[in-house]
Structure formats: structure tokens, C-alpha cells
Amino acid sequence: MSIICDHVNYIYSRGTSDEIHALKDVCFKIEDGEFIGIIGATGSGKSTLIQHLNGLLKATSGHIYINGEDIYDSDYSLKKLRSRVGLVFQYPEHQLFEETVLKDVCFGPKNQGLTSTESQMRAYEALENVKMGEDCYDVSPFDLSGGQKRRVAIAGVLAMKPEVLILDEPTAGLDPEGREEILHLLKSLHDEQGITIILVSHSMEDMADYAERLLVMDKGSLIMNGSPREIFQNSAILEEIGLSVPQVTGVLREMRQKGFDVDISATTIEEAADSIMRALGL
């Protein structure tokens, strides 16, 4: 499913003294099956942007096309859009509410109008995807650990069978192992089921490891759009707008300054080790 943002502007509290121009002329295209990362400092417009992609916020001006169809057309079904573009908010576990894990995950598909058997089938599949075993089905979601709760919350969205999955900082507050689990899960949904992933994160290291392309937001504008390798070459700009480069990229830059002839485009530990080995002639 392709997504096009065409000159999208969004203004909060328009016409009042609190007016904020949260999105400024944002244009980009996301192809079917991509793994996209969105980075930007707090307040740069990331969350506002993703809420446009499933129609929760309506652009003040500009258009959004999903598979070539303008979602602001009067006969376009936003309800259908929302089941095709799943949005996982920050701290999604705060939205768990049912008595059991299974019931909670069934809520979405039931709302889509599926029968309770169909909903349960969807829930089984979604829970299997997030690696939550049968033993958790009848447990109260509130008795799970932080990482488990988050996986159940993601399953709740997956059960609606979205073609695009958007996640707002899905790893915030999780331990390193929990972070890895969530990111692996997203990668396998992307690689094995072809789901388009749009990930918002403050971890440059995670972005370097997982995203195929990065969109960089600053004060409401999209200022860069490219592969992690390309983006992380611009360390001065990134630092100016409240971001950074992955730690290993920083190491390579520092080596270059000390006179090593090292390729500084690496963004992951593996790549960085490769370029250091080459630079040392080993």
C-alpha cells in the first residue's frame, strides 16, 4: 500500500494566540512494503504527522493519497482506512482494558464487524505473531510484565490485519532485551508478511539497525529523506536539531579526526568493525 503526503500543512488552534504550525508543507512517498523510520526532536511534528496517515487528524491544507486515492474525498471510507493503517500509540499498554489478554486482542476485529469466532482466530494469529503463548490467553493483561503488555497491545492492532503498521516509540521504557524483542518482531512482520512499517523512535542506533529509509523532521518540516547511511553523514545538522548519530558513527568520525583513513559511513556495529579493520589494514 503506497502513501503519498502532498504539501501537507497542519495548524493547531488556528486563529487563536496559541496557533502552532505543526506541519509545514510536508511531501513524501512511502512505497508498499518499506521499513521507514521517522526521527526528530521532541515537538518536531512526528506524532502529528503519523496521526494524519490514518486520518485521525485532517490536514489544514494539502492531500494524502493512499494507493492513489485521496483520503479527503467525501466518499472515502475513513473507517476502512483505519483498519488498513494500524496505529500503535506511545505507551499502548495504557490502553489495555479487558479482563483477559484474548478478549483485549479480540476487541479490534470485533469492532470491524467480524463474528466472535473470526475475531478469536485473528487474535490467536496476532498473539502468535508477537510470541505470546496460549498460557497467557486467560491472564489479565495487568498481570503481565511491561514488555509483554506492550506486545499484547501491538497484537490488538495486528488482529485488525493492517497493511501498514505505524508505531510511536514502541520501545520507550523497555529494557534492552525488551527493545530487541519488539524490533525483531517488527522486522519479521516486515520481512515475512510484507507489512509496511513506519517507526518513530529517539534511538538512532535502533534506526540504523532496522530502518531502510529515514524521514527527518524539524520544527514541522521534513528536512531530510534518505537511507540511514546518507542521513547519518550529516552529524552537524542532526545535532543542531536535537538528534545525534549512532555511537559507532561518532567513533568513526573521531578516528578520522585523529588521522585514520577510515570510511565514516557505517552506522551499525558490524559495518563499523568492518571499516575499522580496513583502516587498520588488518
Place this chain on the structure above:
Amino acid sequence: MGIVEIDNIAYEYIRRDEEGNVEGIVRAIDGISLDIKKGEFISILGGNGSGKSTLAKQINAILYPCEGTVYVDGKDTSDEENIWDIRQSAGMVFQNPDNQIIGSVVEEDVGFGPENMGIPTPEIIERVNEALKTLRMYEYRKHSPNRLSGGQKQRVAIAGVVAMHPKCIIMDESTAMLDPIGRKEVIRAARALNDVEKVTIILITHYMEETIYSDRIVVMDKGRVAMTGTPKEIFSRVDELKKLRLSVPQSTALAYELKKRGVRLGEGILSGKELVTALCRSYATM
């Protein structure tokens, strides 16, 4: 005697069903002893559910132990008469800055703590200005907190604690919601308070690289202390950390990978700077 003395404590949560019947007991802290010295910078690591936050809450008497005793600046936390003194000695900064800021103007928010302590107005003003300067937020004193960035809000929250002149500040995942620069700002502020003002810092985090400057790291697992040591000692135990759902800073992981491939590097590399220095020492041709 340390500023915080934790003497063999245990803490249990009682789980109840809808009718209020006891369903089970969760032993969140299961026999911890820890002595934190005045002026120490200590980091607490551990997987989700390992008991870090429960431990932190014992230190400023939000919770008190079922067994054992916690002394903060010599005072027993389970004695209700000590609560105000303890909360003045040990201030806490939480994860979400939006839940901690109550004033509509920055300086008003920072003044809330000292005002509650019954400090005379001229001294409140002095303390607020001093705290905001320490946190490099003085120029924002007349601003509305909701227009600040996450890192700035969190520094206002810390200033609010600093204005109470605590001996110890506990930061419970205070950087979890911040962007990279915001995280750096908060960690820098914590280190400065520790270095210059000699405030004891207890930092709880899931970001390994934030802990490399601490004097000591305590790793928790299932309500117990699993490891303690200097950052160099802790982060050389890569496999054990993995088992406890933790990792090492990325620069340490890179050094580990390079060593595996035959690069001559010493032990205990924690930061990018240290790695580059070590490489220069072994391989620089100039």
C-alpha cells in the same frame, strides 16, 4: 554512615481480585542491602520488573519495607514522623515530565517545593534562581512550561527538586521519553550536580551508555542485587548482562567485536573517546 542505608529489606505487593480477596503476593524486593555514600553517583540497572522502581520508592518513603530498614540521612523511613525530613533529603524525578510540572510559569513551578517547606519568600526566590541557573534554565524562568522541549521540562522538574536543597536525587528513568539531546542535557545536569554541588545521584535507566560515568553500578534481578561494581567491571561481563535482559554501551560492543577480530585493545572500554584513544595508542602511525 552513608546518606542512604538499606539494610536487608523486602517488599511485597499484595494482589487482590475484584472482591478484594488476596490472590497472591509478589515479592518485588527480596533481601537487598545497599550502602550509598554521600556524594556518590550510583546507577541502577535491571530488566523490566526487576524491582528498580520499587527500590527507588523506598528511598524517599513513598513505599517502606515489609522487612528490614531503610535509613535516609540517618532517619528510618518507616517512622511516619520522619517523612517530611526524608522527602526533603531525597528528591525524586520521574519518567514523564508532563506529570510532574504543575506551575503555569517555570519559576513558579520550581518554587513549589520550597514554598511547601515554609521557607520565607526572599529565600524562595534566591533558591529558585540558583536552581534554574544550575540547570541552565534561568533564561526560561518566565516561560510557560508547556512550550518547553522534553529535555527542558525535565530540567525544570530537576530544578524543582534542587530548590529543596536535597542531599540526594533519585532519577527514575528520567530520560526514557527524551530525544538524544534532551537525554544528554539531563545526564549532564545530573553529573554537574554531583561534581559541583556534591549531591548524591541515584540514576535508574535502561540506557547503558548513561551509566558509564557513575562511581558504581548496581544490577538488579528478581528483586535482588545481581551484580555491583564499577562501570568497567560491570560492562566486561557481557554474557551475564545479556541473561539479565541488559546490554552494554554500543562503543563497548564495538570494542568487543574488534577484539574478537584480532584488534589489540585493552579491557574496559566504555565510551567512543576511550575506544579511539586505545586505537591511537596501538595503531597510530603518526
